[in-house]
Amino acid sequence: MAKKVYPLASNSEQELIIRKLLEMINTFPDLPPIVKSKGIAFYDLSPNTECMAFASLDSARIFSRYIGGSYIGQYKFRIAYRYSTKSFEERISKQSLLSTIGEWLQKDTITRPDGTTFKLEAYPPLDTNKEICSIENTDRTVIIDKNNTGYEDSIIDCVLKYHVRKED
Secondary structure, three states, X not given: OOOOOOOEOOHHHHHHHHHHHHHHHOOOOOOOHHHHHXXXXXXXXXXXXXXXXXXXXXXXXXXXXOOOOOEEEEEEEEEEEEEEOOOHHHHHHHHHHHHHHHHHHOOOOEEXXXXXXXXXXXXXXXXXXXXXEEEEEOOOOEEEEEOOOOEEEEEEEXXXXXXXXXXX
16 A cells, blocks of 8 residues: 655745744753753754754645645654763763653653653744644654764654644
């Protein structure tokens, strides 16, 4: 059976989603200071330095159209984290940070080691007629690269579903 191909959303819609996601992810309360100072970049992991990047896994696509002209779209993305570690405990901690960002994006309540909690209460609007419905992790954090300078790259993949209301 052939795999169904869903139509692409407009390029401007995808750019809007990317910009809003980057803004939102950069507000994660527990970003490491070095990552917070640089910000999470789009497709740019700097060599041999701790950093995070955001990347598209697929184009924004239209999955369901409604009679009135509204539709549900989907956008798949990845967050990558480059870091160095000196022990497996550090590696677990670094990977846990990326997993925690993914859980925060799903609006899960996050509990810090000291017992305090925080949660992403609401997604920001994408536009006057566009809103995020949900963000879900599609897998757990995994290491994808470990280079000879001691830096490792871990990733988490997510999918964002959004609703577009037809403008009158």
